[in-house]
Amino acid sequence: MILLGFVDDVLDVPWRVKLLLPSIAALPLLMAYAGHTTIIIPKPLISYVGQEVLDLGWVYKLYMGLLAVFCTNSINIHAGLNGLEVGQTVVIASAILIHNLMQIGASSDPEYKQAHAFSIYLVQPLLATSLALLSYNWYPSSVFVGDTYTYFAGMTMAVVGILGHYSETLLIFFLPQVLNFLLSLPQLSGYVKCPRHRLPRFNPETGLLTGTRDGTLINFYLRMVGPKSEKTLCIHLLLVQALGCCFCFLLRYLLAGWYK
């Protein structure tokens, strides 16, 4: 994915190809994946499905591929402010790390602990190197990260979610990205006119950003709370991200036993 992301940054490939790149990059994982392709049916739905455990087979692999495409591109479109791409990755990676540690501590199944340990061994390097990048990319940015970074970060998190078998938890960590994707759907699908950049409007005199009517979480948030400076806006959005992660932990705590 790093290779394809860098090729994209250098050659500026058309966006339809951009969407396809993560599926190609995910191929080694899909081909080599020898683990189980079963899912545990949530307790309330067992009566409808008829089984406790359902083997999805190739559909599971399709899901893995789609998860990779989603994670990479969703981080890529929830971007445009100094420090937002790296910041959101740092927040989610920290949440993943905490989740992994909690799961290892609370479990006694060695295979389960191994899966979460595997995830830790990949998330810690992601977190450390991203923090180093953030030290240059935070407002005001001295460097930009490029598609290379957003694709790399998205793929890493998709990979640990898949191999650690906690992809539903991962998706709840990605709640703001999911919201942003849903808000963007009308423009991405072409239903509503989609400009080259969907960033908020910058006023050089006040130094504040104002939300436009584009369908992004950034613009939606600005329309709700009013014009903000770039730095404050980024901090707010990262707090929203962190809140989403806390909400996920709360949800898991409340639903434990009831859900699985």
Add this chain to the structure above:
Amino acid sequence: MAARKRASAADTKPSPPPQTQETTTLIDPPIAPPKKALIFKFCLFFSIPYFYLLYQYYTIEQELRRSILINASLCVTGFFLTQRMIPVASRYVLKRGLFGFDINKKGTPQGTVKVPESLGIVVGIVFLVLAILFQYFNFTADSNWLVEYNAALASICFMILLGFVDDVLDVPWRVKLLLPSIAALPLLMAYAGHTTIIIPKPLISYVGQEVLDLGWVYKLYMGLLAVFCTNSINIHAGLNGLEVGQTVVIASAILIHNLMQIGASSDPEYKQAHAFSIYLVQPLLATSLALLSYNWYPSSVFVGDTYTYFAGMTMAVVGILGHYSETLLIFFLPQVLNFLLSLPQLSGYVKCPRHRLPRFNPETGLLTGTRDGTLINFYLRMVGPKSEKTLCIHLLLVQALGCCFCFLLRYLLAGWYK
């Protein structure tokens, strides 16, 4: 070494204003069509020993033969895919200023044509897709095979990335030397095979053992082999079609060697190691032939360090995992010679210019050997001035002769050596 004048930052203009955009696309011609006849002739020539060995000369079991042929048909698809993608990629690469001018045509009209660089990226990506997809057809429960295979792919992928980064960012040569060792790390880390070598029979009395376990020294050797293969192809370059041509010759020799070893052996593990090598060399050969159809004289595209690093790493990887690295080094004999000839200049003992190419005479169209220490110049000083195309053909014949010499050596020394 990329012997093309890299377009300086001053040359690349920012995106042109709308009214001239149409004229710009009219001025930039598409690249010349591929030289299909050349590739067809080679394939015809090579398929004779290939199918003869696979079907006639040896009895190879059905399963294995089926896997090899499935891999081969996948590679044929890869060939056509690469051939289709190269013109597409060329447009993007030119747009972003990744092009060079052909130094060996300086002074002629062709010396002013912008030739797209780094088309090795297309070869690399198609190779990876082929190699990854092949796992689906050869999926065994043997997790060890999968680990080694994916470690090999990780190393090759890492090398393609570093090669492309080098082409784009033009890293200093000291870093260039280091890149293959970094890229070889996945292979070194995941290598769980034996680190023993079989002592040649004549030396057993000196060493005292038949088999010597080298441990970490073997891994060091693996790393150095990767550094050597990549950089030696990179410096034995500069003529249209030389880099890809030498890779095609060596890869064909490797393939024949693998088939012969599979046929002549009865040890399943040994056969598996050589089959593994075939599964990676066939895609290399197929995609390289597609690139050669554009890169052969006169070159429509240049391959960039991306290609030379990718090719060198792939061959080092198959040599290591197939356990035939000494044979591989003899296939690399011209590259070894070139390296030894280059040592005085590379080490700084003798003054080393930016390009060590032969001197081109625009009037005669011939190249004359300079006093630089490269195989190209040495050969030219021996046989006299040659045109670029003839010289390249000669050097590739030298490469092929070296490979035949290796086969002869193995035949003569079998039993005596091991």
